[in-house]
Every structure is written in C-alpha cells, then in structure tokens.
Amino acid sequence: MNYAELKKEQIRGWHTWNVRSVLSHVHMLDGFALNLAFKEYREGHYLKETLVGRFPDEYRRVPSEVAIPGVHAFDDSYTEMSFTWCDMEIRVESAVEADELVLLVTPLKTQIHPPMLVLESGFLFGRDGYVRKNRNELNGYGSEREYRVFTTGKEMIDRNIPVQTAVLSVCLDGPVAFSTGKARSFQEVCVIIEAKKAAHREKTEEYGSMREMYEAMESALSWDTVYDANNDRVVSPVSRLWSITSGGYVLFCWDNFFAGYMASFGNRALAYSNLREILNEQTVDGFVPNFAYATGQKSADRSQPPVGSRMLLETYKRLGETWIIEEMFDGLLQWNRWFAKHRMNKSGALAWGSERIPVLFGNQWETTGVHDTYGAALESGLDNSPMYDDVPFNKETNRLELEDVGLTGLYIMDCAALIDLAQIIGRTEVLPELKERHDKACAGLEGLWDNEFGFYCNKRTDTGAFSHRISPTNFYALFAPSVSDARKARISAHYYAPQEFYGEWMLPAIARNDPAFNDQEYWRGRVWAPLNFLTWLALKNAGMDEERHDLAEKSYHLFMKEWSEHRHVHENYNAITGEGCDSGNSDKFYHWGALLCVIAMEDGIE
Numbered sequence: 001m002n003y004a005e006l007k008k009e010q011i012r013g014w015h016t017w018n019v020r021s022v023l024s025h026v027h028m029l030d031g032f033a034l035n036l037a038f039k040e041y042r043e044g045h046y047l048k049e050t051l052v053g054r055f056p057d058e059y060r061r062v063p064s065e066v067a068i069p070g071v072h073a074f075d076d077s078y079t080e081m082s083f084t085w086c087d088m089e090i091r092v093e094s095a096v097e098a099d100e101l102v103l104l105v106t107p108l109k110t111q112i113h114p115p116m117l118v119l120e121s122g123f124l125f126g127r128d129g130y131v132r133k134n135r136n137e138l139n140g141y142g143s144e145r146e147y148r149v150f151t152t153g154k155e156m157i158d159r160n161i162p163v164q165t166a167v168l169s170v171c172l173d174g175p176v177a178f179s180t181g182k183a184r185s186f187q188e189v190c191v192i193i194e195a196k197k198a199a200h201r202e203k204t205e206e207y208g209s210m211r212e213m214y215e216a217m218e219s220a221l222s223w224d225t226v227y228d229a230n231n232d233r234v235v236s237p238v239s240r241l242w243s244i245t246s247g248g249y250v251l252f253c254w255d256n257f258f259a260g261y262m263a264s265f266g267n268r269a270l271a272y273s274n275l276r277e278i279l280n281e282q283t284v285d286g287f288v289p290n291f292a293y294a295t296g297q298k299s300a301d302r303s304q305p306p307v308g309s310r311m312l313l314e315t316y317k318r319l320g321e322t323w324i325i326e327e328m329f330d331g332l333l334q335w336n337r338w339f340a341k342h343r344m345n346k347s348g349a350l351a352w353g354s355e356r357i358p359v360l361f362g363n364q365w366e367t368t369g370v371h372d373t374y375g376a377a378l379e380s381g382l383d384n385s386p387m388y389d390d391v392p393f394n395k396e397t398n399r400l401e402l403e404d405v406g407l408t409g410l411y412i413m414d415c416a417a418l419i420d421l422a423q424i425i426g427r428t429e430v431l432p433e434l435k436e437r438h439d440k441a442c443a444g445l446e447g448l449w450d451n452e453f454g455f456y457c458n459k460r461t462d463t464g465a466f467s468h469r470i471s472p473t474n475f476y477a478l479f480a481p482s483v484s485d486a487r488k489a490r491i492s493a494h495y496y497a498p499q500e501f502y503g504e505w506m507l508p509a510i511a512r513n514d515p516a517f518n519d520q521e522y523w524r525g526r527v528w529a530p531l532n533f534l535t536w537l538a539l540k541n542a543g544m545d546e547e548r549h550d551l552a553e554k555s556y557h558l559f560m561k562e563w564s565e566h567r568h569v570h571e572n573y574n575a576i577t578g579e580g581c582d583s584g585n586s587d588k589f590y591h592w593g594a595l596l597c598v599i600a601m602e603d604g605i606e
Contacts, residue, residue, distance in 0.1 A: 001323050003276050010234055010269040014101045015076050016094075017227035017234065018124060019243050021049040022067060022081055023092055025101055028227070030142030031127035034149065034178070036105065039116040039161055040086040046162055047085055048120075051240050052223060053568070053588030068567050069589065071200060071215055072222035074267035078196040079222075087111060090172070095196035100181035102189045107172050114173035116156050119149065122165055125229035133166035137183075150183040152176060210601045214265065216559070217594035217601075220569040221263055224591045225270065228294065234273045236263070238571075239590045247294030251278050253304035254381055258530060258592050261311040264318045265601070271315055272324050279308060279331045285355075286338035290378060301355045302379035305410050306339055307534070308332050309417035316424065325425050332421075333430060336414055340437050342398070343411075345461065348444025349403035350411050352376040352388075356398060376400045380407070380473075381530075385509065385523040386516035387469045392462060401462040405448050406473025409456075409538065412441045413479040442480050454490035469514055470500065472507045472531040478538035488542055495547050506554050507532055508575035517575070522585045526572040527558060529595035536599045552603035559596035569593040 011028050018024035023036040038047045045062060052067040063086055070080030070091075082091040089109040095102050105117055121138055123129035129142040136155060140147035153170025161169070170176055177189035184192075207214040225236045228249050235251060236259040237243045242250050260275035281292040283300060288308065290299035309332045316325060343350045354375030376399065377388040392401045415438035422430050450457040450466045456477035458467040475491065477483060483491075496502050500511040509523045509531060510516055517525040532555050539548040562568045562580045570580030571590035580586050580593075 001321070003272065003324070003327055006269055006272055007233065010273065011227070011232070013076070013099055014094075014096045015225075015227070016072070016079060016223065017225060019226040019240055019248055020051075022052060022069070022223055022240070023050045025094060025103070026124055026227070027101075027147065029144045030129055030140075030147075031124040031229075032129065032140045032142050032147050033122055033124045034101070034103070034180075035120040035122075036092060036103070037118040037120055037161075037163075038085070038088075038090070038172070039118065039158065040088065040111060041113040041115065042086065042111055045086055048162065050081070050083055051244075053239065053241055055584065069219050069223050070567075071197070072219045073196075073200045073203075074218055074222055074263070074270065076222075078193070078200045080197075081223075082108070084109075088115060093193050093197070095193045097192050097196070098181075100179070102180075102184065102192050103178040104175060104189055104193050105172065105177075106175045110172065114171050116158055116161070117153065117170050117172040117176055118161060118163065119151065119168040119170075119178060120163055120165070121149065121167065125227070131166045133168070136168070138166060138168050147180060148182070149178060149180050151178045152184075152186040152189070207601065210597075210605065212563075213556070213559075213597040213600050216563055216569065217262055217597040218266055220589060220591040220594045221259060221267075221270065223589065230294070231277075233277050234270065235277050236270065236274050236591060238592065239587045241587060241589075243294075247296075249294045251281060251292045253278060253281075253288045253290055254307045254530065255592050257308045257311040258533070258595060261314050262591070262594060262598060264315040265598075268319055268321075271319065275308070275312055275315065275324065276328065279328055282331050282335065286334040287342075288335055290381075299378075300357045301375055302353070303335070303338070304379060304381050305407070305534075306335060306414040307410065308335065309414050309421060310537075313417045313420055316421070322425055325421050329418075329421055329425060329427060333418060333434075336411075336418055336434070336437070339411055339414075343407065344437075344441070345399075345403060345444065347403065347447050348408075348440040348442070349448060349459070350407040350441065350444070351397075351399040351402055351404055351461070352379045352407055353397070353399035354379060354393070373400060380404070382471070382473070382509065382523045384521075385471065386514055387458060387467065387471055387473075387510070389469075389516075391460070394461075401460055402467065403444070403448060403459045403461055404473075405445070405456045405458055406471070406476045408441055408445045408448065409473075409476025409479045410534070412438060412445065413476070413537075413541075415441065416479070416481075442482055445477055445480050446482075448477070449487070454487075455494050456491075470494070470511045471509055472501070472535045475535045475538050478542035478544070483542060488544060492544060492547055503575070504554075505558055505573065505575050505578040507535060507551070509572075512575070520574050520576060521583065522572065525575055526583070526586070527575045528572050529555075529559075529593045533595040533599055536603070549603060552599045552605050555596040556600040556605050559593070559600070 026033045056064045065085040068082040072079045079094045091106045093104045138149040153176035156171040237249045256278035264271035287303040292298045373393045499513045568588045571587040
C-alpha cells in the first residue's frame, strides 16, 4: 500500500465533500452533486447553502440558518443534519447502499404556507456533464456514467427560484424521499435509512459509555471534511466557515495533524490523508507552514507547534501500518532539523520566531506578522497569548527574546517520537543525531527551572529574567524524561492552584491570576482543546496519573456542556462559564474541539 493507492480507494462513491453546503451530496466519479435548497413563502427567502455555525449577519435582511449536526458516519453510509430557518425546523437524513444514495427530508415545523424543497443538481470540480429533467425524474450525464434521480414528493413549480439548471422541486408539506439509480417508494427509502442508522449505532456501541464522545468526534471530522479538486485530495480543514473564506480550504499545521490522529479512531483513509497532506505543504526550507490556503497563500515565515511525529506515532499505535511512516519520515525529520537550526538557542532551549521573507499577499497575517513579535507568536499557535506581550523580537536571530518551555517540551516530544518511528522502520542511521538533539533540548529545559517559583518558566534571553505569565504550555516540560519526582510534586501544586489553573472549567490558556485572564478573548484566558490534550499527554508521560485523570474528567464535562445544549464543537471555551457561544472568536464547529473527546476516550472515563 502507498498513499497514491489509498487515494484511489478513498475518492469514490457518495460523500458530503462539497465545501459550500452540508446538504450537498456528491458522487466522486463525475462530481455529480445533489444539493438540497429551500424556499419559504412568508418573505420569499431562498436557502441555497447550509453551513454549521454561521453567525447572523445583522446588516443583511436574509435570515441565517442554524444547522444542528447529527450523526455522520465516517464512510457516509448514514448522515443526519437538522436546521432551523425562518421559523421552520427540518431534518435531513441520507444513506448509501450499493453505490446509490437515498435522502429523507422531514419537516418538523413549518410555516402556514408549506415551503418548497428544491433538489438542485450539477457537476462540481470542473467536471464535464449536463442535467435534464424528464417529468418527475432528473437525469445527470457525466463523462463516466449516467445518474437517475427520483422523488416521492408532489411537484411544485416556482420559476422565480434562483437556479440555472434543471431541478426537482416539490412541496414540503410532509416527509419527502429521493433516491438514485431507480425509483423507490417512501417506505423503501425509510427502510434503508433505518437499516443504515441501526448499523452505525451498532458499530459505535463498542465505545460503550464513550459512544457519545466518539460520535461527536466522528461528526465534527466528517462534516468538516471536503474535497480539494485542485490537488485531488480529501482533507479536513478546521471548519467549513474557515474554508469558504479561504478560497475553498485552509489547512493549519498542528490542527490537521490532530485531525489525522482523531480520524484514526474510525477512518483509516481519512487519518492518513490528513497526516500526509499537511506534511505535503512543507516548504523548500523544510518546515511545515502555519497555514496553507486554497488561494495559494502559505506562511513562508513561520511554522507551528511540532506535533506531527507524535500524532503519526499515535496513529501507528492504533492502526499498525508502517508504510505511512516510511512515506512521511524524511519530511518529519527535515522539519525537526529545521527547528534545531532556526529556533534552538545555544543553551538548547528553543524560541518561537519569524523568518525574513518578502510580503507576498499583503493580508493581515503577513503585514502584521512578519519579522516581529506577532509573527513569532503566530508560530506558537497561541496567536494573541499574553505570554508574548511586550517580548522583544531579535532581528538578528529572527526569534523572540524568550526561551519557551512549551516549544522546548514539544521539541523533546518530537525528537522522542522520531526516535521511536525510526526504530519501527529500521532507520537506525539517524538515531545518533536525534538523540543528540533530544539531549541538548533536555539540557536547555533544565535552565528554565525556576526553583523559587517551583515551575519550568519561560526565560528572557535579553535580561535573563523568568516570566511568570504561565499557561498550560508550561506543563509541556513533563515531556522530558529527566523531571524529578520532587519537581513533579511542585508542578502538581500549580495544576491544582485555583488562582492559576484549577476550577470547574479548565485549562485556561493563561493563569487565572494573570491580568489578561478576564479578557476571555481568544488565547487570552479561554480554554482550548489542544492545550488540554497536549498537557494530558505530558502528564501521562510523567506518570502523573491523578492529575491526568482529573484533566480527562474536566475535559469531558466541558465538552458535554455545549454538545448537549447546542451540538457544538467549539474552537475555544470560556474558562469562567464553560460556554463557547459567548464569543464571536469561537467557531461553533471547529474539529479540534473534539480533542476533548479523545482525552476522555483515551483515559477511559466512565
């Protein structure tokens, strides 16, 4: 097996991979798409595209839908999505059987005048094809095959709807079914839907008390997964809202490595495609960039936290295939070497940075983020973290004047993971250099121990002063194998300190006693799933089981609050109230929020 062969297996059949709408189903052979749209007759609004987490636009009179994601099987065998819009509530279910698609649209609440349900069709991704309507049948003619689409609904004609091709339009005064391949009765479609729904539920029962956690993670990844036609690849960007404002997709470095690992719980192909494709964005200089947009923009000045090797190792532990390690190893090794060359100080500790490059696109991420403190902070992934407020940027080294516990701990983790991966595939020739860099970083970390404060702390390289603006990244020191039991006890005291991290909703991205905590804005005090996840891994590495189990419990309850209330998987959460919806800077369906589920599942929460 290799990645090219895996893609051939993956990119076929029916999927929800049209980035523009979660109610669009595409057959990948020809890009033949069936898109569900709706027209209401109180004010005449038309809902052409449905997305999860869209924020209301107060400057437009067009009402926004509120999409409520349901189950989405990794293989698209069964999906469920509900939404409210214009005082209506509608549920859409899909199932795939023998390469044919069935859809069941159920109005749960409608206006006095029934809405129109429109099944639009066409060929995506620039593929050749055309569509015709033959009475109550829709026919699609692609370059590879023909498609027949049928409905059980009553035809409803409105020539003012904004469509540009043949459609099936029906009155949604009751449940309506669609089927491809051959005409099926409403009852036949319901039988298929229920069978696929039951089969998926049976599959997820293996997770026992963690079934809901698994389904939430599966739903978040699956609904956020799209097809990138320019590069002929399947990827899981952080959310569709980010993707459609970035030309079709946006890949972030550590986000997509996390997505690859999360997918390994239920979809081997999706796991490998996410791991492989973010590494494929590697620059000629050797680092995996902060971001890569469909518009062609790529952060050429900075990388992001080096979690790729560890996520590949964790995926291998789950799936047990070595070929993906063999394909990715050299790229990950080159990235590790780049960090040592460009971000490691003489002491062995590392600092975040931003390389000198021409400004290529002139967007905010470059004009405010090149060769300065903000650019280096962006490399940390903790964009506006108070830890980097007022820290000078050294234009000679292209680094912050701050040796960073978080980066140093992650680099130690990266070296250790690469050592394990090298041994798995027999690349013993690189072990000495990896061990040397691992040990040098460990030595550098020792210089960041503040004995008076009892914690590993960031340290200014221009003044030699420790910084006590602490965050969960300070716990990453526990990735080092040399942390003594005495020091672990003092570190534990910081974990349990209510004035710093401990509380009902945790871990805050900056200590509770920090002046920026009450901002509760982005990385200034909110809870972020990747910080919890990496801290959990560090606690596990250090054998601090009590703290690890406690963090798993806290992560479980934090996630379930918003999932139970809104079925949201948030980008970040309020560390005071546990809410996610209180901030416009918290995407409501951002897949890395499901790392909270991973913590719970891996820890065995009952």
